[in-house]
Amino acid sequence: MSETVVKVKNVGRTFVSGDKKDRKEFIALEEVSFEVGRGEFVSLLGPSGCGKSTLLKIISGLLPATSGSVEITEQGNDKVPPFGFVFQDSVLLPWRTALDNALFPFEIMGKREKSDEKHVRELFALAKLVGFEESYPRQLSGGMKQRVSIVRALSYNPPILLMDEPFGALDAITRDNLNNVLLEIWESTRKTVIFVTHSISEAVYLSDRIIVMGTKPGRVLKDMKVTLPRPRNEDTKLSPEFYVYVRELREMLK
Numbered sequence: 001m002s003e004t005v006v007k008v009k010n011v012g013r014t015f016v017s018g019d020k021k022d023r024k025e026f027i028a029l030e031e032v033s034f035e036v037g038r039g040e041f042v043s044l045l046g047p048s049g050c051g052k053s054t055l056l057k058i059i060s061g062l063l064p065a066t067s068g069s070v071e072i073t074e075q076g077n078d079k080v081p082p083f084g085f086v087f088q089d090s091v092l093l094p095w096r097t098a099l100d101n102a103l104f105p106f107e108i109m110g111k112r113e114k115s116d117e118k119h120v121r122e123l124f125a126l127a128k129l130v131g132f133e134e135s136y137p138r139q140l141s142g143g144m145k146q147r148v149s150i151v152r153a154l155s156y157n158p159p160i161l162l163m164d165e166p167f168g169a170l171d172a173i174t175r176d177n178l179n180n181v182l183l184e185i186w187e188s189t190r191k192t193v194i195f196v197t198h199s200i201s202e203a204v205y206l207s208d209r210i211i212v213m214g215t216k217p218g219r220v221l222k223d224m225k226v227t228l229p230r231p232r233n234e235d236t237k238l239s240p241e242f243y244v245y246v247r248e249l250r251e252m253l254k
């Protein structure tokens with residue numbers, strides 16, 4: 001593994017509900033540990049409720065852990081956050097064009113250089129969105145909107161990309177296409193990616209490593225290396241090796 005840039009150590013998270021008389025504790029995550037190297041593509045795979053999104057929020061600092069620690073040894077340029085986020089819903093502003101949506105983070109951060117728009121236009125090309133810069137979200141398909149949200153997440157050049165089931169709401173064909181677009185973007189930018197999914201085949205297709213998670217409480221079942229050759233393409237999914245991974249993961253998550 002390349003140099004460690006994300007170190008998750010014995011992370012636990014308990015949610016408390018109810019009042020003093022009827023206090024309930026729910027252990028969402030228990031003793032979760034793993035590391036991510038620079039430029040690695042790591043997926044968090046597991047059934048609904050195993051704490052994948054909670055873990056991603058803890059890694060990003062949006063949510064505190066109840067126990068354990070997360071160390072991030074990457075920094076964004078000029079004090080911008082080290083993370084870019086992509087969620088299941090593209091959350092684009094409907095009154096802004098695709099390009100202006102992708103440039104929005106610069107407005108929030110209150111700084112924008114001339115070279116930023118050039119960089120974002122290059123990302124539009126990588127995401128196969130050339131010609132749609134001036135389109136409004138209502139004029140874009142679901143897959144195109146998600147590609148704009150990937151471009152937006154990468155606009156300020158964060159070293160780490162956090163993706164929470166980004167393609168979960170898309171149809172199977174669009175999802176396959178976006179997996180390939182994402183791989184192309186990753187291969188040319190070499191960002192560190194942490195990708196949440198509950199699709200076994202998606203995790204195998206995309207990842208260098210898969211952190212397999214189980215429920216009750218949310219925990220790591222296995223840290224699995226995926227050594228399928230890269231670059232990967234649709235033929236990868238037809239290889240016997242691909243099926244070996246899928247079968248092993250299916251057994252584990254039964």
Ligand SMILES: Nc1ncnc2c1ncn2[C@@H]1O[C@H](COP(=O)(O)OP(=O)(O)OP(=O)(O)O)[C@@H](O)[C@H]1O
Nearest residue numbers: 015026028046047048049050051052053054055198
């Ligand atoms: N703010 C909260 N308060 C109470 N319980 C919560 C809170 N956030 C998450 N949980 C609980 O923690 C558990 C893990 O939730 P989380 O959303 O992280 O799971 P997940 O693996 O991402 O699920 P899914 O794949 O369905 O999105 C769930 O049982 C959820 O109900």
